[in-house]
Structures are given as structure tokens and as C-alpha cells.
Amino acid sequence: MMILHRLLPQTPNFDFVGKRVIAFVITGLIILASVISLGTRGLNLGIDFQGGLLMEVRTQARADLGAMRNTLGDLSIGEVALQELGEGGHEVLIRVQRQPGDERAQMAALEKVRQALGQGVEYRRTELVGPKVGDELFFDGAMAMALSIFAIAVYVWFRFEWQYAIGAIIATLHDVVATVGLFSILGLEFNLNIVAAVLTIAGYSINDTVVEYDRVRENLRKYKQMPLIDLLNLSANEMFARTLITGGSTLLAVLALYLLGGEVLSGFAFAIIFGVLIGTYSSIYVAMPILYYFNLRSTVTKEEEPAKEEAAG
Amino acid sequence: MHYSTWKTVSVLIVCLLGFVFALPNALPGDTAERLPRWLQPVTLGLDLQGGSHLLLEVDVDSVVKEHMTGLVESIRTKFRQERVRYADLGHDGTKVQVRVLDGENVDKARQMLREIDPQIDVSAGDGGNFVLTYQDQALVQRRNSAVEQSLEVVRRRIDELGTREPTIQRQGADRIVVQLPGLKDPGRIRELLGKTAKLSFHLIDDSTPLEEALRGRVPPGSEVLPNAEKKSPEDPPSYVVRKRVEVGGDNLTDSQPSFQDAEPVVSFRFDTVGARRFGDATKANVGRRLAIVLDGKVISAPVIREPIMGGSGIISGKFTVQAANDLALLLRAGALPAPMNVLEERTVGPDLGADSIRAGAIASGVGLVLVMLFMVAGYGLFGWFANVALIVNLVLLMALLSVLGATLTLPGIAGIVLTMGMAVDANVLIYERMREEYRNGRTLINAMQAGFERALVTILDSNLTTLLAAGLLFWFGAGPIRGFAVTLTLGLFTSMFTAVMVTRLLLVLWIKRARPKHLPIEGIPA
Numbered sequence: 085m086m087i088l089h090r091l092l093p094q095t096p097n098f099d100f101v102g103k104r105v106i107a108f109v110i111t112g113l114i115i116l117a118s119v120i121s122l123g124t125r126g127l128n129l130g131i132d133f134q135g136g137l138l139m140e141v142r143t144q145a146r147a148d149l150g151a152m153r154n155t156l157g158d159l160s161i162g163e164v165a166l167q168e169l170g171e172g173g174h175e176v177l178i179r180v181q182r183q184p185g186d187e188r189a190q191m192a193a194l195e196k197v198r199q200a201l202g203q204g205v206e207y208r209r210t211e212l213v214g215p216k217v218g219d220e221l222f223f224d225g226a227m228a229m230a231l232s233i234f235a236i237a238v239y240v241w242f243r244f245e246w247q248y249a250i251g252a253i254i255a256t257l258h259d260v261v262a263t264v265g266l267f268s269i270l271g272l273e274f275n276l277n278i279v280a281a282v283l284t285i286a287g288y289s290i291n292d293t294v295v296e297y298d299r300v301r302e303n304l305r306k307y308k309q310m311p312l313i314d315l316l317n318l319s320a321n322e323m324f325a326r327t328l329i330t331g332g333s334t335l336l337a338v339l340a341l342y343l344l345g346g347e348v349l350s351g352f353a354f355a356i357i358f359g360v361l362i363g364t365y366s367s368i369y370v371a372m373p374i375l376y377y378f379n380l381r382s383t384v385t386k387e388e389e390p391a392k393e394e395a396a397g
Numbered sequence: 398m399h400y401s402t403w404k405t406v407s408v409l410i411v412c413l414l415g416f417v418f419a420l421p422n423a424l425p426g427d428t429a430e431r432l433p434r435w436l437q438p439v440t441l442g443l444d445l446q447g448g449s450h451l452l453l454e455v456d457v458d459s460v461v462k463e464h465m466t467g468l469v470e471s472i473r474t475k476f477r478q479e480r481v482r483y484a485d486l487g488h489d490g491t492k493v494q495v496r497v498l499d500g501e502n503v504d505k506a507r508q509m510l511r512e513i514d515p516q517i518d519v520s521a522g523d524g525g526n527f528v529l530t531y532q533d534q535a536l537v538q539r540r541n542s543a544v545e546q547s548l549e550v551v552r553r554r555i556d557e558l559g560t561r562e563p564t565i566q567r568q569g570a571d572r573i574v575v576q577l578p579g580l581k582d583p584g585r586i587r588e589l590l591g592k593t594a595k596l597s598f599h600l601i602d603d604s605t606p607l608e609e610a611l612r613g614r615v616p617p618g619s620e621v622l623p624n625a626e627k628k629s630p631e632d633p634p635s636y637v638v639r640k641r642v643e644v645g646g647d648n649l650t651d652s653q654p655s656f657q658d659a660e661p662v663v664s665f666r667f668d669t670v671g672a673r674r675f676g677d678a679t680k681a682n683v684g685r686r687l688a689i690v691l692d693g694k695v696i697s698a699p700v701i702r703e704p705i706m707g708g709s710g711i712i713s714g715k716f717t718v719q720a721a722n723d724l725a726l727l728l729r730a731g732a733l734p735a736p737m738n739v740l741e742e743r744t745v746g747p748d749l750g751a752d753s754i755r756a757g758a759i760a761s762g763v764g765l766v767l768v769m770l771f772m773v774a775g776y777g778l779f780g781w782f783a784n785v786a787l788i789v790n791l792v793l794l795m796a797l798l799s800v801l802g803a804t805l806t807l808p809g810i811a812g813i814v815l816t817m818g819m820a821v822d823a824n825v826l827i828y829e830r831m832r833e834e835y836r837n838g839r840t841l842i843n844a845m846q847a848g849f850e851r852a853l854v855t856i857l858d859s860n861l862t863t864l865l866a867a868g869l870l871f872w873f874g875a876g877p878i879r880g881f882a883v884t885l886t887l888g889l890f891t892s893m894f895t896a897v898m899v900t901r902l903l904l905v906l907w908i909k910r911a912r913p914k915h916l917p918i919e920g921i922p923a
Contacts, residue, residue, distance in 0.1 A: 088774045214738070239861065333771050348444075349757075
């Protein structure tokens with residue numbers, strides 16, 4: 085029983101904020117790598133955003149990818165990517181790039197592929213996204229990301245102070261950029277599910293940051309004379325067990341999803357796993373050190389009544 | 398720690414209701430079907446039960462263009478009747494222009510143009526030039542009714558196929574969403590919806606040989622239409638057809654597939670107006686050829702041997718049985734006012750859906766066990782309390798999804814798994830706070846009380862921010878992503894309830910029973 089707390093230090097006393105320079109260098113490198121990759125390699129956009137075809141088929145005999153590639157390659161429908169799914173070797177994922185022209189061109193390509201594959205295959209999944217819808221989904225996804233970060237900032241500003249809002253926004257943006265950057269660096273498919281994952285990561289990261297800030301605010305009222313750097317460290321340390329346990333349980337749940345949830349969700353689960361790690365990192369090493377550079381005391385002492393429960397603490 | 402009786406009772410009632418409403422999800426499918434309507438399992442999305450999702454766009458611009466063509470034709474007819482000489486009659490898709498040649502007729506022409514349609518603005522320029530435009534309101538109205546009509550036709554065509562529980566909805570200005578659960582092959586639906594099925598009967602224009610017409614010398618009022626079924630080399634590639642519609646497909650009352658000389662044909666019957674027109678046309682043109690035109694192609698051009706007065710006939714166009722069936726169906730369901738494009742199609746086979754459910758269930762189960770073990774490793778007995786709250790949370794979540802009629806999608810299952818991981822956060826915050834307060838010298842009961850109260854602010858703040866993100870995800874999310882946002886949002890609510898209310902109830906009961914001396918999660922007695 086309670087193995088975890090025996091493993092964690094009873095009263096941790098890490099100098100998180102003192103290591104801020106190292107943290108900033110690491111953070112800077114992560115962001116730099118992400119931005120450079122996004123700028124040069126870009127994202128491997130899935131058909132949700134790019135338009136095109138995606139088919140998952142099951143063949144009766146073991147699928148012969150080479151033969152299939154030849155058949156589909158002769159259709160003059162541009163690039164066709166094949167990928168084997170599962171263990172049996174009967175399932176193949178077919179991706180056909182967006183056809184030049186309008187929605188009807190996509191439809192025609194779909195018919196061509198179906199005719200070429202003939203009767204022998206079973207269609208487990210067919211997705212066709214025309215250029216119009218692809219553009220709209222991309223716009224909506226980008227809007228959702230931008231708006232949610234904005235809304236979160238406004239909420240934090242409203243509940244805390246503007247300094248916290250800035251810290252929270254930088255930490256959240258950091259996580260979003262790092263996750264999108266990771267997908268760019270690894271060349272993983274970026275589709276609607278990943279947008280949902282990124283927004284979830286933003287939600288998780290802000291959740292973590294708000295919990296830390298909540299403690300900072302409380303401690304500012306409690307310890308009026310403590311130097312800011314010690315106060316930030318104290319707050320992070322007090323929340324350390326919670327951060328690890330919540331992060332751990334979320335990671336376990338998502339790990340189960342990643343390993344057992346099937347092919348459709350694996351990209352999504354992968355993004356969340358990374359997001360939980362980076363979100364935990366950023367709430368300690370990005371969100372906290374930023375507060376160090378703001379004069380938090382001035383706003384608190386001006387507005388706050390003397391803390392009542394100091395005696396108890 | 399205090400917990401009033403009415404609070405205890407209401408928490409228990411909520412939990413009980415949750416179990417009742419979540420129960421159908423645990424029953425086998427045929428048992429659940431016999432339950433009353435208000436007690437049904439959660440609706441599965443198309444990605445889980447298999448089926449087809451189609452997003453169609455009605456090409457409304459073509460409706461406007463068609464109106465323009467109609468306007469041009471009626472101007473031509475009127476001017477000819479009244480012997481007004483004109484030139485440059487035509488349209489560019491948004492406006493119709495014409496130049497009246499003789500000066501003394503300009504006033505008369507203006508009067509005639511104005512009388513055609515009150516919804517048309519007629520503006521006169523120099524030298525007898527006229528420009529006719531539809532009023533904006535009229536255009537909006539026409540576009541709108543085209544979409545409404547299309548919706549109706551789509552509905553009739555799909556009903557004819559007998560698909561179970563189709564959903565057909567209008568979306569936005571010119572789009573239609575069709576959802577067909579359980580449909581295995583959307584190819585036929587797509588083919589049926591892809592056809593406008595506009596049928597009309599025209600006379601063949603014999604005045605000009607086809608070769609000459611193909612060289613560009615098409616007589617005014619006629620056009621060259623391709624032959625739909627060119628089976629043998631003697632069949633002409635196309636026909637010169639009068640533009641004038643003798644009878645249109647909107648006058649059909651019924652059409653059925655049948656056989657003639659062992660060949661599949663389509664028989665049809667006109668309504669009274671159609672029957673009279675068809676009778677008149679055939680009576681006046683015995684010996685000439687009648688073109689049956691479907692979607693701009695001639696499907697057959699038989700010679701009229703005798704007047705057809707009965708109002709019924711057959712179309713023989715070298716059909717296959719399937720093609721005859723489809724044509725009969727399309728004619729029965731009526732023509733689409735405008736062509737439609739498929740903007741998006743997502744089809745999942747029932748096998749893959751079942752696989753996804755299985756994978757989702759396994760992942761959820763394993764995730765749940767892992768999280769529960771983790772909580773016990775972290776908090777011992779209190780971890781079990783948190784686990785009870787977590788299970789109640791899942792039950793309530795399923796109950797809410799079922800009662801609200803929400804659709805559970807594959808990303809929705811991901812939302813549930815994620816909720817499990819994140820739901821314990823509230824418990825973690827409360828327990829950690831208790832430990833702190835206890836370590837700071839409070840008494841046991843005091844520390845637990847303070848743990849709840851102080852953690853509550855944090856829980857609210859952190860959950861509300863996540864809720865904001867989930868809400869926006871729902872707002873902007875498309876299709877399955879919405880399902881994810883729904884479970885995530887509902888999961889946040891249920892987890893706040895269970896972590897705060899249910900855990901608290903359990904702790905109060907525990908204190909009463911066990912009369913503890915120290916906080917078990919702190920290990921060392923203070």
C-alpha cells in the first residue's frame with residue numbers, strides 16, 4: 085500500500101526556479117527545433133485537411149503489396165501510398181493524394197481504385213474528402229486552436245492577474261508548438277484527431293499550470309516576506325506529488341489507449357502521451373520561472389486583505 | 398466532517414439513477430431493444446456501428462443558370478411572336494442581355510420584357526440595349542427552394558432503397574448531410590444521388606443533318622445531345638434535338654421496371670396534364686422521332702408510329718436489369734432541381750466498427766485497472782475510495798450519454814479513457830491537501846475538512862479551463878471529434894461530482910465506522 089509516497093520524497097525541496105537558465109535553454113531548443121522543422125519540412129497533412137482518399141481494405145489471400153502498388157500506380161491518379169495493417173497481412177491502408185480539379189475528380193479516382201481492386205477485397209473503411217471540405221476543416225481546426233488559447237488566457241487573467249495569464253499562455257503555446265513540431269519532425273500524419281489531441285493537451289497543460297498558480301497565489305498571501313524565488317520553489321514542491329500522480333495516472337490510461345486502442349486512435353494517443361510529459365515539464369519549468377520576472381508582490385499587497393489563516397499554516 | 402442527510406440521500410439517488418440509465422449499455426443488444434424508449438443504450442456513431450456519412454452540395458448556381466436560359470428562351474418566343482427584331486440575345490450566368498434592332502419597337506419591347514416576371518429588373522441602355530437581372534430576394538428564394546426540393550428528392554430516393562434509420566439533414570445554405578447506419582456499400586447510394594434524373598421528351602430536328610450540326614450549324618431552337626447508349630456502330634453518336642420540351646418528367650406519376658421482348662425496360666405513366674400533352678405531341682408528329690432525354694443525354698429515340706393517348710409508355714434503352722431498376726426508382730422519386738456534388742464521404746464497414754468497439758473496450762478496461770492500481774499504490778485505502786468514485790463516475794458518464802441521446806464515437810471512447818486518467822486529479826488534489834493540512838498540525842477531522850474546502854477552489858479553476866477547451870472543441874470540431882468533446886465535457890462534470898460528493902460521502906461513512914486516530918495517507922501519526 086502507498087508505494088508511491090514511499091518512493092517520492094516526503095517534503096521535496098527541489099530548486100526548480102533556480103535552474104531556470106538551463107530550463108530556458110532546453111525550452112528554447114525544443115521550440116527552435118519545432119519551428120525550424122515546421123518551416124522547412126512542414127506537416128504531413130492527412131486527407132482531412134489536404135483532401136484525397138483513404139481506404140482500408142481486407143484481402144482474402146495475403147495482400148501482395150507489390151502487385152497492388154503496380155495496379156494502382158497505373159491508374160494515373162498520382163501518388164498512392166500503401167501500408168500494411170495488423171498482423172495477418174490481410175489488411176492494407178491505401179492513401180491516394182488529392183486529385184487536381186474539383187470534388188468530382190476525387191469521386192472519379194475513388195471509382196477507378198474500386199474497379200482496379202475488383203471484387204476480391206472487402207472495404208473496411210473509405211474516406212473521401214474534397215478540397216472544399218479539407219480547406220474548411222483546416223480553417224476550423226486552426227480557429228479552434230487559436231480561440232481556445234485566447235479563451236484560456238482571458239479566463240486566467242480574469243481569475244488571477246495579467247502576469248499569470250501571460251505565463252499560462254506562454255506555457256500552453258509552448259506545449260502546442262512542441263507537439264505540432266514533434267509531428268513535423270517525425271513526419272507523422274496530422275489529421276483531425278491530432279487537432280483534438282493538441283486541444284486536449286492545451287487543456288491538460290493549462291490545468292496543470294492553473295493548479296501551480298493557484299498555490300503561488302495562496303502562498304503569496306501566506307508568506308509576505310519570503311523571496312519570490314523561494315516562494316515559487318515552495319509552491320512547485322508542494323504540488324510536486326500531485327503533479328506526478330495525476331500525470332502518472334493520465335499517462336497509464338493513455339498508454340492503454342495507445343497500445344490497445346487500435347490503429348485509428350494510436351496517433352491521437354501518441355500525441356497525448358507526449359503532451360502530458362511536455363505539459364508537466366512546462367508547468368514547472370516554463371510557467372513558474374516566467375512568474376519570477378514579474379513583480380507579483382505589488383499587485384497582491386495592494387489588493388489583498390491580510391490572510392486570515394496564517395496562524396494555522 | 399459533516400454530511401447532511403438530504404445530501405446523502407440526493408447523492409445516493411443520483412448514483413442510483415445513474416446505474417439505472419447506464420444499465421441498458423451492459424445488456425445484450427436484443428434485450429436492450431425490448432426496453433422502453435427512455436431507457437436505451439447510448440447511440441453508437443457510424444464509426445462504431447458501421448455506416449456511411451455523405452456530405453452533399455447542391456449546385457445552386459446551375460439553378461440560376463437554368464432560370465437564365467429559360468428567360469432567354471421566353472424572350473426569344475415573345476419577340477418572334479410580336480415580330481420584334483433583336484440581336485445579341487444571351488446570358489452570362491448572372492444577367493440576360495438583348496439588343497432591340499428597330500428603334501420604334503424599343504418602347505414596346507421594354508413593356509414586353511417587364512411583363513415576363515415581376516421579380517426581374519429591366520434596365521434599358523443606349524441603342525435599344527436591355528439588361529435583365531433577377532432581384533436578389535428572388536435569387537435567394539430560388540436557391541433556397543432548390544435546396545429544399547433536393548432534400549426532399551434525396552429523402553425519397555433513400556427511402557425507396559429501404560435503408561434503416563437514415564438521417565437526412567440540411568446543413569448551411571446549400572449542403573445536405575446524409576447518414577446511413579449499417580450501409581455496407583455506399584457505391585449504389587452515391588450513384589443514385591449523383592444523378593439529377595431530369596427526364597424530358599423532345600422532337601428530333603430533321604431539318605439539319607447531324608454532320609452539318611456537328612460542324613457548328615445548329616438551327617436556332619435546337620441543340621446537339623449525345624447518345625447515352627451507343628451499343629452498335631450504326632447508332633449515331635449524337636442527335637439534333639429540339640430544345641422545346643414536349644412533356645417533362647415532372648408530369649410522371651409512376652414508373653416501374655418491367656420486360657419487353659425479354660429486355661429490361663422502364664414503363665411510366667403520366668398525370669392528366671402530361672397524358673394530354675403527350676397525346677397531342679404524338680398525334681401531331683406521327684412518323685417523326687421522339688427523343689427521350691435523361692440528364693442531357695438521349696437514352697432512346699423511337700419513331701412515333703401512332704398517337705399515344707393512354708398516358709403511359711415504355712422506355713427501352715438497352716438497359717441492364719439493375720439500370721432499369723435504378724431508372725424507374727429515380728423517375729418515381731423525381732428529379733433533382735440541380736446537380737449535387739459529394740464533398741465528403743466517410744464509410745466504415747460493420748467489421749471495422751465491431752473491431753473498434755472491441756479495441757476501445759479493452760483499452761478502457763486495461764486503462765481503468767491501471768489507474769485503479771496506481772491510486773491504491775498512491776493512497777492505499779483512500780485510493781479505493783477514489784476508485785469507487787471513479788467507477789461511479791464512469792457509470793454516470795454512460796448514463797448521461799444515454800439519456801442525452803449523445804452519440805458515442807471512437808474518439809468519444811478515447812475521451813472516456815482520458816477522463817479516467819484525469820478524473821482522479823480532483824481526488825489527488827483533495828488527498829494531497831489533506832496530507833499538507835494534517836502535517837501542518839491540524840486534527841484529523843479538521844485536516845480532512847480543510848482538504849476538501851481548499852482543494853475545491855483549485856478543482857473548479859482547473860476544470861473550468863479544461864472545460865473551455867473542450868467547449869471550443871465541440872464548437873469547431875467536425876463529426877467524430879464532436880463525440881470526443883462531448884464525452885470529455887460530460888466527463889469533467891461527472892468527475893467533479895463524484896470526486897467531491899461521492900468521495901466525501903465515503904470518507905464520512907469511514908470516519909463514523911472506523912473512528913480513525915490518524916490520517917492513513919500520511920503514514921506516520923502526527
